[in-house]
Structure formats: C-alpha cells, structure tokens
Amino acid sequence: xxxxxxxxxxxxxxLTAEQIGLILDTAEPLKEISERTIKKVPTLRGATIVNLxxxxxxxxxxxxxxxxKRMSADTVNVAxxxxxxxxxxxxxxxxxxxxxxxxxxxxxxxxxxxxxQFLAERIESNVINAGDGTHEHPTQGLLDLLTLRQRxxxxxxxxxxxxxxxxxxxxxxxxxxxxxxxxxxxxVCGPRSLLPSAIGEMGxxxxxxxxxxIEWADALNVLRxxxxxxxxxxxxxxxxxxxxxxxxxxxxxxxxxEILIMHPGPMNRGVEIDSDVADGPHSVILDQVTNGVAVxxxxxxxxxxxxxxxxxxxxxxx
Amino acid sequence: xxARDLLLKGGQIIDPSTGxxxxxxxxxxxxxxxxxxxxxxxxxxxxxxxxxxxxxSPGFIDVHCHLREPGREDVETIATGARAAAAGGITAVxxxxxTDPVTDNQAAVGFVLKQGRAADSARVYxxxxxxxxxxxxxxxxxxxxxxxxxxxxxxDGKPVVSSQLMRTALExxxxxxxxxxxxxxxxxxxxxxxxxxxxxSARLGLRGIPAEAEEIMAIRDILLARLTGGHVxxxxxxxxxxxxxIRWGKERGIRVTAEACPHHLSLTExxxxxxxxxxxxxxxxxxxxxxxxxxxxxxxxTIDVLATDHAPHHNDEKARAFADAPNGxxxxxxxxxxxxxxxxxxxxxxxxxxxxxxxxxxxKLFGLPGGSLARGTLGDVTVFDPTRSWKxxxxxxxxxxxxxxxxxxxxxxxxxxxxxxxxxxxxEA
Numbered sequence: 208x209x210x211x212x213x214x215x216x217x218x219x220x221x222l223t224a225e226q227i228g229l230i231l232d233t234a235e236p237l238k239e240i241s242e243r244t245i246k247k248v249p250t251l252r253g254a255t256i257v258n259l260x261x262x263x264x265x266x267x268x269x270x271x272x273x274x275x276k277r278m279s280a281d282t283v284n285v286a287x288x289x290x291x292x293x294x295x296x297x298x299x300x301x302x303x304x305x306x307x308x309x310x311x312x313x314x315x316x317x318x319x320x321x322x323x324q325f326l327a328e329r330i331e332s333n334v335i336n337a338g339d340g341t342h343e344h345p346t347q348g349l350l351d352l353l354t355l356r357q358r359x360x361x362x363x364x365x366x367x368x369x370x371x372x373x374x375x376x377x378x379x380x381x382x383x384x385x386x387x388x389x390x391x392x393x394x395v396c397g398p399r400s401l402l403p404s405a406i407g408e409m410g411x412x413x414x415x416x417x418x419x420x421i422e423w424a425d426a427l428n429v430l431r432x433x434x435x436x437x438x439x440x441x442x443x444x445x446x447x448x449x450x451x452x453x454x455x456x457x458x459x460x461x462x463x464x465e466i467l468i469m470h471p472g473p474m475n476r477g478v479e480i481d482s483d484v485a486d487g488p489h490s491v492i493l494d495q496v497t498n499g500v501a502v503x504x505x506x507x508x509x510x511x512x513x514x515x516x517x518x519x520x521x522x523x524x525x
Numbered sequence: 526x527x528a529r530d531l532l533l534k535g536g537q538i539i540d541p542s543t544g545x546x547x548x549x550x551x552x553x554x555x556x557x558x559x560x561x562x563x564x565x566x567x568x569x570x571x572x573x574x575x576x577x578x579x580x581x582s583p584g585f586i587d588v589h590c591h592l593r594e595p596g597r598e599d600v601e602t603i604a605t606g607a608r609a610a611a612a613g614g615i616t617a618v619x620x621x622x623x624t625d626p627v628t629d630n631q632a633a634v635g636f637v638l639k640q641g642r643a644a645d646s647a648r649v650y651x652x653x654x655x656x657x658x659x660x661x662x663x664x665x666x667x668x669x670x671x672x673x674x675x676x677x678x679x680x681d682g683k684p685v686v687s688s689q690l691m692r693t694a695l696e697x698x699x700x701x702x703x704x705x706x707x708x709x710x711x712x713x714x715x716x717x718x719x720x721x722x723x724x725x726s727a728r729l730g731l732r733g734i735p736a737e738a739e740e741i742m743a744i745r746d747i748l749l750a751r752l753t754g755g756h757v758x759x760x761x762x763x764x765x766x767x768x769x770x771i772r773w774g775k776e777r778g779i780r781v782t783a784e785a786c787p788h789h790l791s792l793t794e795x796x797x798x799x800x801x802x803x804x805x806x807x808x809x810x811x812x813x814x815x816x817x818x819x820x821x822x823x824x825x826x827t828i829d830v831l832a833t834d835h836a837p838h839h840n841d842e843k844a845r846a847f848a849d850a851p852n853g854x855x856x857x858x859x860x861x862x863x864x865x866x867x868x869x870x871x872x873x874x875x876x877x878x879x880x881x882x883x884x885x886x887x888x889k890l891f892g893l894p895g896g897s898l899a900r901g902t903l904g905d906v907t908v909f910d911p912t913r914s915w916k917x918x919x920x921x922x923x924x925x926x927x928x929x930x931x932x933x934x935x936x937x938x939x940x941x942x943x944x945x946x947x948x949x950x951x952x953e954a
Contacts, residue, residue, distance in 0.1 A: 220728065299844050319846030320730035321800030340848065342730030380730060403727035404735070 210510045215327040215334040218343035219384040227388055231353050234498070234505035240277055241500055251280035251511060254311040259301070260337070261287045261317040266472055266496070267337050267347070271314050274503035280312075298322060302329045312510065315339070320377075333510040341375045346506060347471055348381025350499040352389060354491050355426060357498070358467060363390035368420040370454065371430035371479050372401040372441075378471045382428055383409055396420035397430075397452060400441045417452050421459060426467035429454050432479045445478050455481045459489075467491050530554045530568045531947050533908060536576025538562055540583055541881040542897035551581050553904035553947035561898040574949075576908055579941055582880045583898050584616025584905030586887040589681070589706070589760055589784060589832035590857065592618070592649070594640060596625025601837040601925050603640035603649055606857070609835075609924035610647035611951035613858040614940025616905035617648035617895060618835075622659070623682035629654035629665040631673035638674045646950045647943070648905070650893060655680045655694045655705065661687055664697060671701040676891050679706035681760055684742055686712055691746065695755025704758040704782065704890060709742035709767070710734075710808070719848045721794040721809040729797065731847060736764040736815070739808055743767045747774035747781050758890065759783040761834050763808040765818035772827045782890050784830040785819050787856060787863035788930065792816075796930055802843045802850035803930040806836070820873050823882060829890060831882045833860045837926025855926035863931065865911055865938030876911060904947035913939045 212226055219227065240248055256275050260268055268284065275282045298317075305313060312333040315323050320340030327334035338344040355362055367386050373379040373395050386393045387410060394412035395402060396419070406413060414420040420427065432448060442448050449455075459466060468480075468490045476482045485492060533551040538561055540546075545562055552559040552568070567573055592606035603620065610618045620637055622628030628637060634651045641649025653670035657663045659680045667678055678698060685691040685707055694705045715738040720726050722733025743759055747770060750757040762768065762783045774781040788806065793813050796804035804810055822828040836853025843850050856863075864883070868874040874882070884907070888896025895905040916935050919927040943951035 297841070297844075298846060299841075317846065319848050321848075322846045324800055325846055340730050340846075341732075377730060380728070404722060404733070405724040405727040408724040409727060 210512050212509050215323070216345055216506050216510060217323050217327060217334070217336045219345050219348045219381045219388070220343065222388070224388040227349070227352065227385060230349055230502065230505050230509060231356060233509055234353055234501040237504040237508065238498070238501035240504070241497070246277050247279060248277065249279045250508060250513065251275070251278040254280045254511060256280045256282045256312040256314065256507070257305055257310050258282060258284045258314045259316070260285065261315070261322070262338070264316050264337070267316065270496070270499040271337060271503050273500050274507060277500070278504055278507060280507070298325060299329065302326050306330045306332065312507065335506060335510065338377050340377065342377055343381045344377040345381050346499065346503050347378050348385040349502040349506070350495055351382055351428060351469060352385050353498045353502055354469065354495050355467070357494070358491065361390070362386065364392070366392045366394065366423055366425045367428060368394040368396050368414065368424040369428045369430065370396045370417065370420060371432055371452070372436055373397055373406065373430070374401045374403050375433065375436070376430050379430060383411060394420060394423060398442055401436065417454065418458060421462045421466065424466055425464070426469060427454060428469040428471070429480045431471065431473060432475055449478050453479060453481060454484050456483045456487070459484060465489055469495055471495070530559070530571035531904070531944065531949070532567055532571045532573045533576045533581050533906065534573055536579045536581035536908060538581045538898065539877050539880055540898040541877050542583065542885045543899050545898065546877060551898065551906065553906070553944065556904050556947040558898050558900055558902045558904055560900060574908070574942060579908050579910050580876060582907050582909070583884040583896050584907045584943070584945065585614050585861065585883040586617045586893060586896060587615050587833045587835070587857065587860070588619045588830055588887045588891055590618045590620060590835035591623065591837070591853070592620045593837060594624065595636065600839050603637065604644035604646070605923060605925050606835070607641060607644040607646040607649055609857040609922065611943045611945070612923045612940065614861050614907040614909050614943055615647055615857060616907060616943060616945050617650060617893060618857070619650045619652050619676060619891060621679060621681045622652050622654040627654050627659050628652070629657050629659070631666065631669040634670045634673040634675045646945070648945060650674070650676045650891070652677045652679050652706065654678065655685055656690060659683055661685060661690060664690070664693060667697055667701055667703070671703060675703070676893060677704045677706050677758065679708070679760070681706060681708045684708050684710040684712060688745060688749065692749050692753060695749055695753040695757060699753070699755050702892065704756045706758040706760050707742065707746050708760050709739045709746065711738045711741045714738035714741070718809070719805065720797045721811050723794060723812060725794045725797055729800065731797070734809055736766055736811065739764050740766040740770060744770045747771070747779055750774070750781050751777070751779045754780065756780045756782070761786050761789065761808055761832070762819065762822070762828060763789045763811050763815060765815045768818045768822040768827055771822070775827065782829045783827070784832040785823055785828045786832055786834045787860050788854060789819050790816060790823065791863050791867040792930060797847070800847040801930070802845065802847055803854060803928055803932070805847060805850055805852055806834070806854055807852040820868065823868065824873050824878070829882070829886045831860070831864055832887070833857055835924070837924055838928050840927055843928050854928050854930060855922065855924050857924060858922055859917060859929060859931050859936065861909060861940055862915070862936035862938045866936045869911065870937055904944060906944040907940060908942035908944070909938060909940045911938050913937065915939050
C-alpha cells in the first residue's frame with residue numbers, strides 16, 4: 208500500500224502542510240498507548256526495522272526504539288562503533304547489505320547532510336531520517352510542532368523564534384519549514400557567525416539581540432550550543448554567549464507576554480538556557496520528549512502504509 | 526611526420542589568428558599547414574576528407590586537465606586522457622602536476638612527455654608544480670622543468686597560500702617566460718566547504734564556500750603580478766567579482782590572464798539539489814548572476830581561455846554522501862558541445878571567438894605551437910559540426926571517468942575529426 212507520505216521521511220521541506228497535519232493528527236491518538244500499563248499494540252508486528260546510527264545519539268535513538276517496540280516491530284540497533292561501518296564500509300555497501308537482509312524500514316542518523324536521501328535512493332525499504340548532518344531532523348521538527356499545537360490549537364499567526372546555532376542545526380531547518388507550512392511566523396536569533404549568510408532568503412526574520420526576540424515571540428526554541436563551536440572560533444566564549452544570548456529568567460521577566468520555552472536537548476544549562484527557565488512554568492521541554500515517541504509512532508505507522516483513519520482503532524489493539 | 530598529404534575539403538575554415546573565415550580546402554603536408562582557404566585539386570596520393578557543412582579550425586588546446594598518471598591509473602591514464610581529448614576535438618592538453626608523485630622535477634616532466642608521446646593521440650604538455658610536492662613551501666626547479674618540456678607551473682588543486690611564495694614564483698618564472706597558474710582559493714574561508722555559499726547551501730545544510738574565497742586570492746595574485754611583472758594565469762574563474770577584478774587588472778596593463786570552464790558557463794548551484802555529487806567541483810557551481818558575468822567575461826575577452834578542468838574520479842568515490850565525495854567532473858569530451866550549446870547558440874559568442882578562446886589564445890598564452898592555420902604552422906586541426914545534436918552517454922566516453930553532470934542531456938556541437946601533426950587521431954565512427 209502506498210503511504211500518504213511517500214516511501215520515505217527525509218525532511219519537512221518537501222512535505223505539504225496536509226502531510227504534516229496528517230502526521231500530527233495520527234500522533235494524537237497514538238500518544239495514549241504510552242500512558243497504559245501494557246504499552247504495546249500489534250500494528251507493526253512482523254515488520255523489521257534497523258536503527259542505523261552513524262553518530263552518537265541517546266534521546267532520538269531511544270525514542271525511535273520505544274516507538275518501534277510499542278508497535279511490536281522487530282528492531283535492530285546498529286551503531287557505527289564496533290560495526291563494519293567503523294571498518295571502512297561505505298554507505299553504498301551498508302545499504303546493499305541491509306537490502307539483502309530483507310528489512311522493512313531503516314531509521315538513519317548520519318553526520319553527512321543528504322545521507323538519508325542517499326540511502327533512500329538506493330534501497331526499497333522505507334527510510335526515516337533521524338538527523339542528517341546539518342540538513343534536517345524531521346521527527347524533531349514534528350514533535351516540536353505537535354507540542355506547540357497542543358498548547359495553541361493552531362499555529363496560524365503565532366510567532367516562533369529559533370535561538371542559537373542555526374548554521375549547524377538540522378533541528379532549525381526542520382523547524383523553519385514545518386512552522387512556516389503550518390502558518391506560523393518564524394524568526395531566528397543568534398550571533399551572525401552562527402547563522403547561514405543567506406538566512407534572510409529562507410523567509411525568516413532575523414534578530415541580532417535576544418531581547419528583541421523575546422519581545423516579539425510567542426515561543427522560543429532554544430538550540431543546543433555545541434562546545435565545538437567555541438573551539439571552532441565561531442564565538443569567543445561560552446560565558447559571553449550566556450551573557451549576551453542566553454535565555455535567562457531576568458530577560459523573560461521583561462517579556463510583554465507569556466512565552467513557551469522549547470529545547471531539543473541535550474541542554475547546556477547555564478549556556479544557552481538557564482536552569483530556572485528550563486525547569487520553569489512555561490517550559491514545554493518534557494512535553495517535547497513525550498511527544499517525540501508519539502510522532503515517531505505516527506511516522507512508522509503511516510510509512511508502513513496504514514490508513515490514517517485506522518489510527519484510532521489501532522490504539523485499541525486490533 | 527605523416528607521409529601522405531591530408532586534404533580537408535570544402536569545410537568552413539575559421540582561423541581567428543589570420544582572420545580567415547571562408548569555405549575552402551585545407552592542405553596539410555609533412556605535418557604542417559601547406560595551404561588554407563584556396564580550393565585546390567587533390568595532390569597525388571593525398572588522403573581526402575570531405576568537410577562539407579563542417580567547420581575546420583586550428584586544433585583546440587586545453588590548458589587545464591588532470592590526467593591522474595602517475596598515481597591513479599585506475600581513474601585515468603595519460604593515454605586514455607589523450608584519446609578522450611582527441612574525441613572531444615582537442616589536439617593538445619596541458620596536464621596539471623597534482624599527481625602522485627607530484628610533477629615537481631625534470632624527471633617527472635619527462636615521464637609525462639614520454640607517456641604522452643606513447644599515447645600517440647592528442648599532444649600532452651606537462652605543467653610543473655610551483656612548490657616541491659605542492660606543499661606550498663619551497664619553489665620547485667622551474668628552470669630544469671622548463672628545460673625538460675614543462676610549459677607552465679601551477680600548484681592547482683591547491684592554492685598558493687603564502688603570498689611570499691607566490692611573489693617569488695612570479696618573479697622567478699620571468700626568466701623562463703612561463704605563466705604561473707593559480708587555483709584561487711582562500712583556504713580558511715573555504716575550509717570544509719562543499720558547494721557555493723548561499724540559499725541552496727543554507728537549505729541543504731552543506732557548508733558553503735563564499736565567492737570571496739576565490740576573489741580574495743584573485744586580487745592578491747593580480748596585485749602580485751603588478752608588483753613582479755610576472756604573468757599570472759588565474760584558473761577556472763567562477764564568480765562575478767573575479768571577472769570584475771580581472772577586468773580591473775587588465776585595464777591597468779597588469780599581466781593577468783584567466784580561464785573559465787564549461788560547467789561554470791552552463792550550470793548553477795541549483796544542480797546540487799538532491800545532493801548530486803556530479804555537481805560537486807572546486808570552485809563550486811555558483812549563481813545565475815555569476816554564470817552570466819563569466820559568460821560576459823568570455824565574450825569581452827576578460828576571460829582569455831576556455832579550459833576544461835577535466836577531473837576524472839572513480840564511481841565508488843563519487844557515490845558517497847555529498848560532503849565526502851571528491852571534487853571534479855570530466856570535461857574533455859563535452860567541452861566543445863557545452864560551449865556551443867550555452868555560448869554560441871544563444872548568440873553570446875561567434876564561432877570565430879569560440880575558436881579563438883579554445884585554440885589561438887591558449888597557444889599564445891602558454892607559448893605552444895599551433896593555434897593557427899597559417900602556412901608552416903603545426904598541422905593540428907579540429908573539424909567539427911556546430912549544429913549536430915547528440916545525447917551525452919557517459920558509458921561511451923574514452924575517458925575512464927563517468928563523472929559528468931551532463932549525462933543524458935542533449936547538446937549541440939560535436940567533433941567529427943581531430944588531426945594532430947597532419948595525421949588523423951580521431952574520426953567519428
């Protein structure tokens with residue numbers, strides 16, 4: 208059966224607003240499965256899924272694995288360390304070998320932009336991008352959208368600012384496309400050395416100062432500032448980053464309205480975000496994590512060719 | 526030397542070096558041009574090729590290609606590269622020295638010449654390295670390399686990072702009257718870059734190389750040419766800014782010459798969409814504004830020479846994630862057609878100007894024989910059909926490389942017959 212998403216989920220840029228809405232609509236009822244004592248439905252029974260992680264990941268990998276297992280799929284985790292990947296096997300050969308083992312789906316995380324598409328073009332199995340280089344991380348974008356939609360009902364006309372290292376962030380790109388497609392206004396804020404020089408052509412507003420972003424936004428999505436960025440010379444120090452660009456309680460207190468706070472994790476407390484903000488009343492960071500499992504269940508469910516109308520029934524264990 | 530005369534009969538002979546543009550006959554005798562233009566009877570025993578409806582021009586010379594031998598004979602050899610050139614209507618190529626080992630001494634130059642002669646096809650002229658091992662530290666022995674047959678020096682593949690070394694190279698090269706060809710790239714700005722910096726790189730999440738990385742080195746080289754009086758030749762110019770800077774230099778009488786490549790005249794960064802590694806080269810494909818500026822540069826002579834930057838790679842190496850794939854595409858067998866399709870057909874260049882940029886100018890700037898059909902000149906001739914449409918099929922290439930972004934495209938213009946030293950080295954089947 209053809210999936211309403213096509214064969215693969217590679218990014219949000221290529222999806223329509225309807226397809227994104229469909230995934231979110233499908234995720235809503237599936238969320239309840241994780242609330243049960245017995246967190247399992249047989250929807251993907253017999254399906255084999257490989258979680259192929261060329262890059263270290265804890266949160267995303269575990270979230271996918273829970274989503275797969277709660278839908279009764281058989282899963283295998285392959286991490287680059289200790290596998291033939293670390294022995295120099297090329298992505299082409301990895302793809303061919305997976306194909307030969309007759310698997311149904313591959314969840315891939317890779318440090319090269321385009322790696323998920325590369326794999327998708329070479330195998331018949333469904334490919335889900337779990338983050339490719341600095342390109343996209345579509346399921347993260349989807350869980351962010353679901354989190355905001357739950358709070359607001361609709362994203363139309365809402366203002367979301369993505370803060371921090373947009374240049375190196377796959378989360379930022381997936382967020383920009385997803386938010387725009389659902390009708391939100393999108394801004395970015397960070398030092399210009401961490402923004403793509405052509406960012407203005409992506410249809411977003413650019414704020415140079417976090418104070419401006421806070422005054423404008425209904426929600427902030429605060430990106431992780433990787434420590435390597437300082438070593439790479441993009442910013443002078445983490446200390447100054449926090450002082451100039453950090454999302455602090457003091458700054459939020461001056462906001463004209465209540466602002467939702469999101470973060471894709473893992474957080475550097477005291478760098479891009481202060482603890483009292485991360486743990487504060489307007490933080491939806493743990494909702495994001497919960498929604499991550501539901502959104503990934505929805506993606507697996509839809510890519511497997513299941514009818515979106517059956518999602519409600521599926522949770523009943525048919 | 527060819528024992529038989531060769532008569533190319535009834536073609537449109539275009540020789541910008543002499544201003545000749547007429548329908549007539551070209552007679553080659555003893556490997557040299559005997560007469561061009563006049564209708565003549567067939568000399569006894571001459572081989573005759575009917576060129577009716579075809580263009581007969583001085584042989585094309587590609588001053589920039591990578592033939593990979595020694596070191597990577599699996600992706601190209603001097604022989605396969607020379608035959609690919611001939612099939613593209615190119616009668617002579619200049620081989621860049623970034624082989625393994627690097628062509629940075631007289632013995633290595635001699636090896637390239639020897640393999641070129643053995644190939645017995647298009648002529649192969651070696652380019653020596655600027656620095657030993659192309660390490661950017663110590664000058665290679667220009668004098669001995671030129672003595673052995675090198676026609677220019679270059680560290681192509683890499684920029685000459687040190688301005689002092691570039692200055693010395695330009696000064697030292699003056700004694701031998703050879704151009705110093707530079708690959709203009711500021712390595713700190715370009716570090717880790719996989720494509721042009723702009724909206725496409727931002728969307729695809731690929732690290733960009735700004736146009737300024739090329740332009741900063743271009744103007745540095747132009748200023749050093751002014752300082753030294755040396756001849757700097759800027760390889761594969763790809764940006765609007767570079768064209769403006771070269772124009773600035775030429776207006777001031779600085780000895781700067783420049784080349785552009787077919788891909789930078791026909792394709793934009795949009796080709797990278799879908800992470801197609803056949804659209805990955807260095808300098809990268811730029812924007813439409815850049816393409817238009819480079820075309821205008823070729824038209825008005827700011828760009829002196831059309832070269833290929835032919836760079837074969839193994840399919841396995843191109844079949845990687847974009848950032849991990851090597852830079853470069855093959856070009857010897859498509860250059861003429863791409864140039865005709867994107868420059869001549871739209872009316873940007875006349876056929877005569879195309880021939881000037883592909884034959885006369887490269888011969889003159891690199892001090893090579895050929896580039897003319899004047900009586901007594903080397904009998905290197907290209908016969909081509911400027912109107913023929915053909916579909917690019919990489920599987921049929923003479924080069925070992927299959928890495929082309931033009932595969933499956935229908936292009937216009939095709940070499941029909943390639944003559945080197947009065948002898949046919951390629952003839953369309």
